[in-house]
Every structure is written in structure tokens, then in C-alpha cells.
Amino acid sequence: MTTHTIPTHSERLLAANADLWQAMQEHRFVIDIERNRLPADAFGRYLSYEGRFVETAIGIFGHALIKAPSIEQKHWLIGVLNALSTEQVPYFDRTVAALALPAAHRGQRLPAAVAAFDTGMLDIAQQGRYEDVIVSMLTAEWMYGTWCTRANRTPNDNRYIREWVALHADPTFSAQVQWLKAQVDGWSEQQFDFERSSAIFSKVLALEIDFHSACYEV
Template sequence: MAGSRSERLLAGAGDALTASARVRLVEEATAGTLDPPSFARYLLIEEGFVHTAARILGAAVRHAPGWRAVTGHAASLHGLVTEQSDYFAEVRRDRPVPAEDAAACLRRAAPLSETALRAAEQGYPAIVTSLFAAEHLYATWCARAVDVPAARPDAVQEWIELHARPPFTDQVAFLRAEVDALGGDVSDGDVHHWFTAMLHAEDRFHDAVYA
């Protein structure tokens, strides 16, 4: 198959990506029909995964092949511990989740962090591919959602807009470039596996708010 590594990856994983961008939570957030308790549970688990992602980005900085990659991952890490952390601190304040419900929801959502942490143990190619899967998914559905006229709560609208503009979209482009730069010793099969494993974990993660 011709094209860049990322073009081949996105073509091969197209069905999985489309399915992940159409799960119930995404569709309800897009339509403005996500109920407040489900949104509160989503905020809980998403904040937890942001903490995991920050650790994985630390590993990406540690194993980055050059200074450009170091600065790119550092910029992403900065966004998580500033803009996104500020968002969660504000919106979760008035959206508590009962302790028992929270514990069960976090257990259901755990496979996403587990998948990402396993990737971090496998080295830099697995890290950037897994991060690209997660971030490209969000850029995809939020870019679609931001153009859908819907009466959404302000916090949902802000979350969508956060992932449909720079610096987030710049970070997605950076990760795509890192995937393209992976050496020939990394097979397309491995890249496809890491990418789709992350998407499938994202599906379980998003469904965790409803069980």
C-alpha cells in the first residue's frame, strides 16, 4: 500500500476509527443529549486518564529520538498539566460522583490506562502510535461535533472546542509526524496493532460511564 506510514495506518484502521468516533457517549455529546450524571462520570474517568497520559508523555520525552521530539512531547505534557487540568478543576467542582458509583466507573474505565501503560513499556514507537490513536480520535469527533448546531451545556461545548483547535490539533499533527518518522525496523503490522488496541480500549472507556 502506497503513502506515508500514517496514511497507511489510517486507511487500514478506518473502520475501527469510524466506530470509535460513533460510540454512544460521542454521539450524545455531539447532539447535546448527554445527561448530567453520565457527563459527571465521564469527567471523573477522563481526568484519571489525563493523569496517565501525563506519565506516558514523560516516558515519551525520556525516549524521544531527538530534540524536536522532546519539545513536541513537552508541549503536549504542558497542555495536560495546565489547560486541561484547569478545566477539570473547574467543571468537576459542581459535578460530584457518589463514591460507590465512582469506584465502579473507574474500574470499568481502567483498560484504557492499562493499554496505554503497556504501550509505554514497549518503547517509543508504541508510545507515539498509541497516543496518536487517542488524540486523532478526539480530533476527529470533536471537529465533526463543533460544526453540529446543538444546545450543549457550556462545559461540554468547551471540552469539544478544546479538542478542535490549537494547541491540541497541533499536537495531533506532531504525533502523526512522529508515526511517519518511525524506522523501517517497525512493521506496519505492529503500528496497526498498537493503534487499534488503543481505539478498542477507548470504546470500553467511553462505554464505562453507562454500565
């Protein structure tokens, strides 16, 4: 007798957006890191853009915290906010200083793709439901965790790139991805709006692709 396993909500989202997912997994930025050839100037620009987004991510998870329906979810999200502020923010402060890169200020003009990513992600959090915020961050963090876990197995001459990749291949980050995935997979069929969630999944991947391309533009 053949047993058919019903796909989870997250598996359905991934399957529906397989082309965009693969495009991000095979993005030039990802491949350059995996092959130890990311130009130093591109990484510097990426740090500037991503460092700013970490500030935005704190706001995004803040919206999730406010909209979370249970105290257990709120407790977890408080931990996420703590990790962003005590692990990722110090990484950028330390690395920007070590590489003597110009600090990224809020008034600084950003490439269109970087600004679109920042505002697009924040708009989902501000205007959407709790479920929308969770789907958006699952998309971004699942994507990062997947390629960084892979890249963490390859050598890289740049210690700051190694540290950044390792941060996203760390068990703590993996646990966060699994928590986000469990949130989505735990929703009832009535709570899970597949079309809406798939549109968010697709939008985030498209924004991520353009965002990671921007660091190559001078």
C-alpha cells in the first residue's frame, strides 16, 4: 500500500516558489562566497546595506511581538530581538570598524533595490497580520540558513565573511528557522491563507535577489 504524506504548509510554499528559491540559492553573491571569490569591495557594500537592515529587522520582529497572539510566542520573539541586538548589531559594529568602512547612516542614499527591500519588508510587518510577518521572516531566514549552512563547509580567506556565514549556520539561528517553520506548519487550514502567504514568500525572495545584486553596483 502506498502512503501519501501530506505536505506541510512550509513545504507547499517552498514548492510553489521553487524557481525563485533556486535563483537565490544560485545567486552570484552566494556562489562567490562558496567559491572564496567575493570581491572585498562588494562585501564592504553588502555590510553597509545589511547592517542597516538589521535595524529594520528589529522593527519587523517588534511588530511580530505586538501582534503575537500568545505569551509563548511573545517570549520567543523577545529572544529574537535580544539576539539581533546583542549578536548581529555588535558583529556589524566590530566589522565596520575593523575594515575601516564608512558607517551607514539613515540619511545616506541607498541603491533602489536596497531601499525597496528595506521598505518592502517593513511594510509587510506594519500593514500585515502576525501570520504575514512570520511568513516573510521565515522566507528570509530559511533562505539564509540554507545557503550559509552549505557555505560554512567551504573554506574562505576572509575571516569576516567566515564569521558572517557561521553566524547563520549556527544552531541558534537554525533553531530560529525551525521555530518560524513550526509556526507556519502549526496553523490550521482556516488560519493558513496559502495564496496570500505564497505571494509574500515570492515577494521576499524577489526582494532578496535584487538586494544581493546591489552590492556589485558601484
